[in-house]
Amino acid sequence: MYIFRKTLRLQRLSILIWGIGLTLLTISTGAAYTAIVGGADRAEQIASFKKLMDSFSFLVGKTYDLDTYGGFITVRLLGTTPALVGIYALLLGSGTIRGEEEKGSLDVLLSTPHSRISVMLQKWAGMLVAILGIMFLTWLGLLAGAVAAKSDVNALNGLVAYLNLSLVALFFGTLGLIFGQLTTRRAAAGWAGGLMAATYFMNTIGDTISGLGWMHYLSPFYYYNLSKPLSVTIGTNWGALLLVGGLNVPLLLAALYMYYNRDHNSYFQLVGDGVAMKTERRSTEPKSLWLSNSYLFGLRAALPGAIIWGLGISIYEVIILGSLNGMRESLLELAKTDIYKSLGIFIDSSNESLIHLSFFVGAIVLYAAYAVTQVSGWSGEENEGRLELILSAPEPRWRLLLTRFLVTITASAIMITITGLIFALMTIFSNVQVNTANVLVAFLGLWILCIIIAGIGFLLSALQPGIAVAMLSGLVIISYMADLLGALLKLPEWLINLSVFREYGKPIVTGPDWSVILVMLSISGVFVAGAAFRFQQRDIVK
Amino acid sequence: MEMQKTETQKVIHNNNNHTVATSSNFAIQTEKLTKNYGRSRGITELDLQIGEREIFGFLGPNGAGKTTTIRLLLNLIKPNSGRALVLGLDSQHDSVEIHKHIGYLPGEFSLYPTLTGAETLKYFANLRGGVDWKKIVVMAERLELDMGKKFRQYSRGNKQKVGIIQALMHQPHLLILDEPTSGLDPLNQQEFYKMLQEAREAGSSAFFSSHIISEVEKICDRVGIIREGQLIKVGDIAELTGIKSHQLELTFSGPAPVDEIKQVLGVTQVENDGNPAILRCVVKAEAFDQIVKIASHYNLVNFVSREPSLEEIFLNYYRVPEAVK
Numbered sequence: 001m002y003i004f005r006k007t008l009r010l011q012r013l014s015i016l017i018w019g020i021g022l023t024l025l026t027i028s029t030g031a032a033y034t035a036i037v038g039g040a041d042r043a044e045q046i047a048s049f050k051k052l053m054d055s056f057s058f059l060v061g062k063t064y065d066l067d068t069y070g071g072f073i074t075v076r077l078l079g080t081t082p083a084l085v086g087i088y089a090l091l092l093g094s095g096t097i098r099g100e101e102e103k104g105s106l107d108v109l110l111s112t113p114h115s116r117i118s119v120m121l122q123k124w125a126g127m128l129v130a131i132l133g134i135m136f137l138t139w140l141g142l143l144a145g146a147v148a149a150k151s152d153v154n155a156l157n158g159l160v161a162y163l164n165l166s167l168v169a170l171f172f173g174t175l176g177l178i179f180g181q182l183t184t185r186r187a188a189a190g191w192a193g194g195l196m197a198a199t200y201f202m203n204t205i206g207d208t209i210s211g212l213g214w215m216h217y218l219s220p221f222y223y224y225n226l227s228k229p230l231s232v233t234i235g236t237n238w239g240a241l242l243l244v245g246g247l248n249v250p251l252l253l254a255a256l257y258m259y260y261n262r263d264h265n266s267y268f269q270l271v272g273d274g275v276a277m278k279t280e281r282r283s284t285e286p287k288s289l290w291l292s293n294s295y296l297f298g299l300r301a302a303l304p305g306a307i308i309w310g311l312g313i314s315i316y317e318v319i320i321l322g323s324l325n326g327m328r329e330s331l332l333e334l335a336k337t338d339i340y341k342s343l344g345i346f347i348d349s350s351n352e353s354l355i356h357l358s359f360f361v362g363a364i365v366l367y368a369a370y371a372v373t374q375v376s377g378w379s380g381e382e383n384e385g386r387l388e389l390i391l392s393a394p395e396p397r398w399r400l401l402l403t404r405f406l407v408t409i410t411a412s413a414i415m416i417t418i419t420g421l422i423f424a425l426m427t428i429f430s431n432v433q434v435n436t437a438n439v440l441v442a443f444l445g446l447w448i449l450c451i452i453i454a455g456i457g458f459l460l461s462a463l464q465p466g467i468a469v470a471m472l473s474g475l476v477i478i479s480y481m482a483d484l485l486g487a488l489l490k491l492p493e494w495l496i497n498l499s500v501f502r503e504y505g506k507p508i509v510t511g512p513d514w515s516v517i518l519v520m521l522s523i524s525g526v527f528v529a530g531a532a533f534r535f536q537q538r539d540i541v542k
Numbered sequence: 543m544e545m546q547k548t549e550t551q552k553v554i555h556n557n558n559n560h561t562v563a564t565s566s567n568f569a570i571q572t573e574k575l576t577k578n579y580g581r582s583r584g585i586t587e588l589d590l591q592i593g594e595r596e597i598f599g600f601l602g603p604n605g606a607g608k609t610t611t612i613r614l615l616l617n618l619i620k621p622n623s624g625r626a627l628v629l630g631l632d633s634q635h636d637s638v639e640i641h642k643h644i645g646y647l648p649g650e651f652s653l654y655p656t657l658t659g660a661e662t663l664k665y666f667a668n669l670r671g672g673v674d675w676k677k678i679v680v681m682a683e684r685l686e687l688d689m690g691k692k693f694r695q696y697s698r699g700n701k702q703k704v705g706i707i708q709a710l711m712h713q714p715h716l717l718i719l720d721e722p723t724s725g726l727d728p729l730n731q732q733e734f735y736k737m738l739q740e741a742r743e744a745g746s747s748a749f750f751s752s753h754i755i756s757e758v759e760k761i762c763d764r765v766g767i768i769r770e771g772q773l774i775k776v777g778d779i780a781e782l783t784g785i786k787s788h789q790l791e792l793t794f795s796g797p798a799p800v801d802e803i804k805q806v807l808g809v810t811q812v813e814n815d816g817n818p819a820i821l822r823c824v825v826k827a828e829a830f831d832q833i834v835k836i837a838s839h840y841n842l843v844n845f846v847s848r849e850p851s852l853e854e855i856f857l858n859y860y861r862v863p864e865a866v867k
Contacts, residue, residue, distance in 0.1 A: 102655070102694075184655060265695075283660070283679040283682060283689055284660070285660070285664065286658075286661045288661070291661060291668055293669075294669065301654075384652050385652040386651075386653060388648045388650075389651050389705070391616070391618060392616055392646035392648075393641060393670055394639070394641040394670065395638065395641075396637075537620070538620070539618070539619035540619065542609075542613070542650075
């Protein structure tokens with residue numbers, strides 16, 4: 001049990017940070033519930049809020065029992081939180097075994113009298129308990145939120161709800177563990193993250209768009225959502241809950257099989273006999289253009305990710321644009337609601353407005369997430385010790401940073417170009433008439449958004465490389481939520497305007513606002529200049 | 543201590559056709575170089591001078607400040623006070639110019655797991671520019687490195703070879719190496735020593751840290767010993783291991799003249815191990831003659847004189863805190 005305890009001990013800070021973060025989110029949601037249901041026009045407020053949430057059902061799923069605290073928490077938090085905790089789980093899962101092999105720390109562990117099976121099982125159990133720990137803290141937040149909201153909540157049902165959430169998050173952690181047997185830690189995290197995003201949208205789209213219902217059966221989020229223990233109307237579907245938990249078993253067995261049968265510090269070969277590739281002693285000078293300078297070298301590393309992300313988002317485009325004409329009536333119906341109008345998400349009944357609502361409102365998070373992964377790549381160079389040698393080359397630090405920033409914005413441009421081209425093709429094939437100039441501006445705006453997020457990320461990396469990605473992810477989530485729900489939560493306008501998503505606006509509907517674009521580019525320039533200055537001045541992390 | 547000023551202006555050339563005008567006769571010169579890490583130790587007021595074409599060994603236990611010193615020279619970390627000149631240039635302000643003329647091997651490093659050794663070395667060669675690929679091939683053959691394997695497939699020793707080659711491939715004017723033979727087998731260690739000597743013969747200097755005292759003794763001109771962030775001893779190998787202190791063992795037919803010998807200046811650690819006829823002591827060179835004269839007044843049966851190894855001296859500095867003073 002030593003390995004299990006050690007795994008858990010290493011996660012104690014993460015458990016606290018994630019647990020406290022989610023607890024605060026839960027308590028603040030409890031406060032929002034009080035604000036909505038506490039007024040004199042309670043029924044009207046709840047009805048308006050339900051309409052709003054229904055319109056975002058492709059993100060948060062269907063809504064039930066909004067007039068109860070448990071139902072409110074289910075709708076506001078328990079639809080999206082699995083994806084958040086899933087990120088924690090998949091990062092942990094992909095780092096388990098593979099990450100330690102890459103660091104070299106597993107060699108020592110395997111020299112102790114523990115079998116590989118025991119090592120992996122104990123580490124997996126550590127991951128499970130870490131997730132349960134986060135969820136336990138969040139459950140305490142649920143109870144505290146109920147006290148704050150002066151509402152009743154069934155504590156036992158709350159436990160079941162968070163157990164359900166833990167099991168679906170664990171699924172992606174175990175998936176990360178499997179992919180870690182096949183590839184590098186970073187790639188394993190990327191694969192698991194991509195699969196999580198894909199299955200998340202497969203479920204919500206399958207739920208929302210008629211004709212695509214078959215898709216949600218392929219998603220673990222569907223089985224997770226069959227249970228809503230805090231919602232009186234739905235309750236707990238024990239079969240579905242056991243299925244979600246049971247999905248982890250074959251995955252874990254597969255991971256154990258791969259780990260048991262592969263070489264240490266090597267990858268499991270899906271094709272062939274698992275023997276390491278035979279290599280010959282070679283002294284031929286590599287002539288690859290990619291090796292000629294830092295920019296091309298960085299671009300070579302970023303290109304596969306840009307293409308995968310571009311094609312992944314394109315699938316989303318294909319689904320949305322392919323079914324836009326079919327969704328038109330239901331979307332227009334939603335547009336008539338007062339709360340919808342007051343939020344200003346929907347402007348008119350044009351195709352551009354429909355596309356903004358059905359694609360850009362959701363997909364913009366994916367573009368932002370891509371920018372975060374690019375920042376993660378840059379800060380990882382330092383955190384993993386690669387800068388130690390690179391910075392001994394005769395190149396100033398600021399130039400290296402600017403080169404890597406240039407790589408980031410080039411890769412973003414490639415990714416956005418892929419999605420833009422497929423978007424254009426889909427509008428033609430699906431016979432969706434759009435204003436071409438506005439579409440171009442919308443995709444240009446996405447690029448500017450990636451640039452400013454990368455700029456903030458590079459600045460954070462220059463300040464604190466160890467926690468830059470976590471801070472940037474938090475900022476992006478808060479910024480997105482502020483833009484999406486700021487009006488509902490009655491946030492001050494100046495605060496909402498700080499959101500980069502608010503500044504992105506609705507260019508596909510309204511056309512370009514060049515002054516905003518110039519301001520965002522200028523701010524990005526300031527961030528990057530600040531990053532270069534700070535990076536030049538500070539100690540390099542070893 | 544005042545930093546010594548320029549005697550002559552010199553121009554360094556290397557294979558890359560880079561030139562740099564240096565303003566010092568030292569490859570490395572530090573003045574009260576200090577780095578604090580909060581509560582944990584760094585280095586304190588380090589004064590060090592390493593000459594041109596000198597191979598300087600930097601000895602110290604784990605956490606003594608060896609790597610901190612090296613990272614300060616590379617401008618990877620910033621000093622709290624003091625400064626360092628590398629090839630006559632300020633390590634903080636002229637680091638890019640300095641980096642053109644140095645080869646660096648970190649104690650721990652990480653590279654791109656999916657690149658082959660050849661691709662890794664080609665990339666670093668391109669970052670520097672003007673590196674002859676044939677030199678890389680020759681070094682790889684000498685160190686028996688298979689450059690066709692991916693970096694992640696390399697053993698620790700082979701990764702170290704990639705690091706050594708990238709440090710030497712551009713024939714730098716100064717080599718800064720943090721435990722360079724770590725992970726190498728004895729044959730490859732010998733080959734590395736040869737390469738280092740060849741670099742020195744070609745005009746390079748080297749500053750390297752090591753735990754392996756025998757290799758320092760074998761290839762270094764001078765040695766610095768660092769302890770708890772402070773430089774406690776600098777000297778050439780002969781000075782440290784040879785004439786400065788002898789370990790004597792004198793056997794008399796009767797009781798040894800312990801009190802008489804204790805009076806002699808430069809004699810320390812006088813003991814007889816319970817046998818009154820045997821006397822052991824450590825004697826500095828200037829006291830040697832007087833000890834012999836005293837012994838000649840007694841019936842001396844046996845006389846053994848031994849020069850301590852660098853290892854013994856090194857251990858002595860860490861065992862006896864007073865030695866620092």
